[in-house]
């Protein structure tokens with residue numbers, strides 16, 4: 001029962017001839033708030049696509065909730081907010097309610113219909129992210145930060161145990177970024193959702209995260225936010241350069 | 253005028269068929285427009301023409317009574333499956349499927365038309381639609397197809413919407429994108445084949461897209477967009493059929509002109525409500 005939510009063992013991945021992930025090993029324990037940091041092009045989005053099964057590793061093993069990814073079927077346990085969430089089909093006039101409902105499509109399953117219970121759940125989730133007043137507005141008419149919340153609601157509505165967010169605060173103004181981290185904090189603490197967050201916002205990560213992974217093709221750091229802070233103070237220049245193996249698994 | 257449609261059998265069947273396609277063409281059209289597949293619908297209608305020409309040829313030369321509705325449908329469905337294959341092969345250039353299918357359809361049409369000894373009125377009716385071409389059997393076939401289409405859309409509505417809005421999210425959440433795409437394009441092929449008797453090959457994609465273009469300007473949410481599209485589609489078909497009959501014009505032409513008029517009215521309404529809003533704030 002106490003399998004890590006995600007475990008990756010010796011993962012290698014290359015696009016054509018461009019190796020992007022080399023020997024990546026890491027685990028996300030249940031209940032963690034894990035942050036992934038690292039330079040652009042460091043392979044963070046690729047790592048997530050591997051976890052989501054959108055890409056297959058060239059080598060290595062991925063397990064989700066203890067199961068090999070090839071056998072894993074329970075995708076509604078994983079919620080995902082893409083880096084591209086703000087490049088959705090803008091010509092599509094969907095209301096906030098309709099967009100969040102889409103998060104239930106796969107969970108409800110084929111040949112079954114959306115019921116009044118589902119409707120209730122959708123409205124609750126819209127409230128949970130603070131968008132209750134906008135439920136029947138078209139998504140295209142909202143601000144970037146509001147749209148981001150809607151996409152988080154879409155990911156949350158199926159009651160995932162793991163929520164993955166890829167640079168969710170890009171294009172969101174500072175005040176809303178603060179609210180956004182408060183929301184994540186609440187999801188993690190109150191609703192016990194395991195979080196995996198990719199971000200450049202290392203300051204926020206050191207406040208909220210329980211663990212940080214630094215990725216630049218290889219994992220150059222893995223540890224607690226405090227360890228990460230100590231590291232950045234000394235070795236800031238080396239960080240975004242070539243990989244360095246300094247601090248390692250602090251706990252355990 | 254309307255009395256004639258109720259009185260004469262051949263008109264009544266056209267009229268009832270018009271009512272059916274006024275529902276199914278904009279219904280599928282809504283998904284086609286949001287997925288930016290309007291040109292694919294056009295390409296498929298030309299493949300359907302090849303199928304119809306094939307049916308006419310078989311009938312004339314070999315006296316094999318395949319109803320052109322069915323041969324058109326057969327070609328259209330095969331064409332749609334081929335389009336999905338091409339889109340899979342040319343992932344980075346998905347629109348290349350359009351000229352391939354379109355030119356293939358026109359090429360085959362030309363061959364079958366020539367083999368069947370050239371143009372005739374019947375073919376002309378298929379190009380631009382006709383108020384008097386729908387037989388009782390055609391009507392019942394199209395009724396059957398329409399029921400199937402509406403049921404399948406109802407059954408897969410949530411998957412179709414989810415996939416059309418954000419394909420990556422749909423795939424991650426475990427929806428079988430390929431199968432749903434295939435199902436959708438086959439339905440599109442059926443709608444096109446069913447609509448051709450009334451609106452004609454050249455204008456069928458207009459009936460799938462113009463009402464949606466109008467509805468898009470004023471609808472709030474996707475469901476409402478479907479609803480308005482169908483209402484506009486029905487208005488266009490009914491006014492188009494009656495005026496086509498009255499002025500002896502192929503209904504494809506009148507239906508499209510009415511659709512464009514509706515589009516212009518919605519654009520005007522939008523401007524009007526925008527002005528009012530601006531006015532209200534000062």
Ligand SMILES: Nc1ncnc2c1ncn2[C@@H]1O[C@H](COP(=O)(O)OP(=O)(O)O)[C@@H](O)[C@H]1O
Pocket residue numbers: 015018020038039040041042043044045046047
């Ligand atoms: N679909 C793709 N095809 C080829 N190369 C890609 C693709 N996606 C990303 N890459 C390359 O892989 C590397 C890592 O990209 P990515 O995982 O997006 O990094 P990050 O999210 O950390 O910025 C980059 O060099 C990028 O150019």
Ligand SMILES: [Mg+2]
Pocket residue numbers: 044045046083166
């Ligand atoms: Mg990225």
